[in-house]
Amino acid sequence: MRRLLIWAPLALFALVFALVTSGLVKPGDRMIHSAMVGKPLPALQMPALLPGRPGIDAAAMRGKPRLLNVFASWCIPCIAEAPELMKLRQAGVEIDAIAIRDTPEAVQQFLRQHGDPYTRIGDDKASAAQLALGSSGVPETFVIDARGTIAFQHIGPIRPEDVPVLLAQLEKAK
């Protein structure tokens, strides 16, 4: 028993070492991707954040491909992607949103200032929906296909060059 215990730290370290090495060898891909891509959208039920605009109900999000944008009024990169979201909206894309740890007043002001592309806005006070989606930060954007399956995940702000990619994914998701 004692002999085993003596070698346990080295064994543990070897394990961590192997793990870290594998993490280092896997090239390039340092983004945390959701394991949910290719799976049906979780049965999200989120209350409406703003009066007069519906919250998120996964069942209602079928029939037409759409974007699900995870954002927050306190998130600075979200300001950067706001114009691109507006362009997508103008191109006829339906965009739903999950507001992370936010308040109605702040979101209202954010939308007034940076444009309002959203059809639905779900209120995610505790980041619970974000966790269910396997999203790790704001902003993130998911492409949901017509059958309600998560088809694609975009991490970070949407830049002008990302817009064609998202449009192509939406086309594929029909």
Next chain:
Amino acid sequence: MIAEAGLAALWLAAAFALVQVLLAWGAAREAVEGKGDQLMIALRRTTLVQGLLAVLSFGLLILLFVRSDMSVVLVVENSHSLKPLMYKIAGAWGNHEGSMLLWVTVLAAAGAGVALFERQLAAATLAATLGAQAAIGLGFYAFLAFASNPFVRLDPAAADGQGLNPLLQDPGLAFHPPTLYLGYVGLSVAFSFAVGALLMRDVGPSFAKAMRPWVLAAWIFLTIGITAGSYWAYYELGWGGWWFWDPVENASLMPWLAATALLHSVTVLATRDGLRAWTLMLAVVAFSMSMIGTFLVRSGILVSVHAFAVDPTRGTFILALLGIYIGGALALFGLRVGKVTQGSTFQLVSREGALVLNNLLLSVILGVVFIGTLYPLVAQAMDVQLSIGAPFFNKAIAPVALALVAATAVGPLLKWRRDSANALLGKLLAPAAAAGLAFALLFAFTGSAHLVPILGIAFAAGLAVASILPLARRNLRRTPIHIWGMVIAHLGVAVSIAGMAADTAFKVERLAAVSVGGNVTVGPFRVTLEEIRPTLGPNWSALEARLKVQRGNTAPFELLPQQRFFSAPPTTTNEAAITTLLDGQLYTVLGQGDEQGRWQLRLWWKPFVTLIWLGGGLIALGGALALVGRVRRELRERRDAAEAEHL
């Protein structure tokens, strides 16, 4: 010429480190055979020269930054001629290459410190220790020379630099990393001591007494570094939080937890000759955590807000060093520790027993932080995804931390070797009464909504009373300084825990859009936005909000949160304005404005939040007193021994 001289000093230091390893080998063999100490003298001097050369190299790098020498790549990338002097200096370590040079410098200087001051240790063990320290140094010199040379020239020279990340332009940054590194890398001494002791099979009270001051010194710096870092993040990032469980923060917390456990187990070894193998293990683990932390931060393998220099090549290099040093030390531990005899034993209810409990609880917390920090990697390896963040850490650690607070309260009240459970219960009456009273009062006033933080405050009250008890019935003037140190450090833990719990339970957050002239209330305060005005600094311009704050009918005061714009590189930062009152802090952040002329204000009322850092300061002060007390006692004993020899 300065850059070339700096590089030359670095290479020379590396050469001396190599010589040091060879000399250590010879000196240890001579000492074992009981021969003269010629090699030992040469070894001590080599170690000293190596330390001086490393310090010289780092000093020259600072000089390059002070002179804004734009023919050096590192200066161009991380400095700007218009920066205030303090931030030019801080720029020297506010980047990957410079911070690694700082790392090596502290490593070499710590070795020099041991060579200069260590007189307690057996000659052979000291030689092996200095050899181990130089061997660690060699790897990191190689890393600097081959993978991250800070002295690379730029030809042609740049017109001016690209500036420093404005978030880092803060007095906190000028002092935080060096302090943290002194602790972080200072633990290398404990590691080398353990390796030396294992090599020479010399583990006992005298070894522990020799190691203790070094562990204590590193731990004090680490405590100050973490406390200051936490406060810096709190006021500089404008998020209103004091701990984010970010991988980089965890990287500094893990060595601290291990060092705290080590500090207590080394005392058992020094006083009672117990816990021999465990103490060696902790010494290896503590510095290993420093190295793993460095690797995690430097390799970019984990995503973090403040990890910089994402570079897999460098990651591979440091990983190889990790494998050699940690793997080597653990293998040596496995081979040798079986031969280390067990030392003396003790009863379960005793000071030793409480210290073992303390060690176990600290290890559990360390394990949780370690697993939580590395979990993204595990998930990646298994292609599973699960987010780990503050909720996980808080939930998993809070109960263990409460148990640790209880153990900290009980430990010092126990006698060494054995104590009676009845006597213990008697001593625990007062602390238990304090905890119970605090709990009853808070529960009555706030209900069960914040059960865990209220328990935290109650346990803190109990610990506060318990930590002062060892002073009871003592002649205070005759009480040894290190006892005062323990009392103050434990009191600091109570104060800090109380602050964390109070902030968690009672903070009030308010997010509002306010027009000039409008007002909002947060907690007991009424905040009026009087004016938004532009203002200028040395290398930034800003919008400043003038807030009038009034609490009840007392005199109003002003707060001036800013949104700063830096041109090089173009960045916006939020400068929170914070006012510190006796019962907490009001924290204000100015956000964006909108077309209707309203401004986003983010306000927090944080009752007793300052206790967190006050407690951290007390813990460090307690450590410093313990260090002074121990060193003074040792000097006196040495003098007495010398006098006895004369007679």
